[in-house]
Amino acid sequence: MASSPRYDAVKFENGRSTTTEEERDAARAKLVLLLDKMEDALKPSGWLAGKAYLIADISAVPFVKRIDEEIAPHEVTAKKHPRVADWWTKIQTRPAFARANFGPFLDS
Numbered sequence: 001m002a003s004s005p006r007y008d009a010v011k012f013e014n015g016r017s018t019t020t021e022e023e024r025d026a027a028r029a030k031l032v033l034l035l036d037k038m039e040d041a042l043k044p045s046g047w048l049a050g051k052a053y054l055i056a057d058i059s060a061v062p063f064v065k066r067i068d069e070e071i072a073p074h075e076v077t078a079k080k081h082p083r084v085a086d087w088w089t090k091i092q093t094r095p096a097f098a099r100a101n102f103g104p105f106l107d108s
Contacts, residue, residue: 031067035081038064042083046090057091061102064088069105 038060041048049056068076068088078085091097 028072031063031071032075034063035067035075035084038087039081039083042087046083046087048087053094057087058096061091061097064091065102066105 038048045051047053047057048060064076064084067073075081076085076088
């Protein structure tokens with residue numbers, strides 16, 4: 001049985017990633033494309049799907065948090081992706097976000 005392409009993209013040897021910096025850069029570029037698509041989706045109302053906070057917004061939270069915290073924090077800014085940055089600020093001020101107790105992905 002063939003493995004999933006998602007898992008084929010990450011290479012491990014002796015429990016350590018052997019993914020090259022070029023491969024990581026390519027993956028980061030794909031995530032920036034995600035932010036570009038979100039930027040367009042947020043144009044009409046400031047929410048991803050429709051005129052209100054919906055499951056689409058909730059489901060995007062872990063991805064944007066990871067991008068903002070670790071992968072490409074310089075992309076989730078008013079300069080690069082202003083609608084995404086505004087949306088991210090709105091999301092983080094919601095009571096549900098606080099109740100979710102989203103800790104950092106990385107330990108400092």
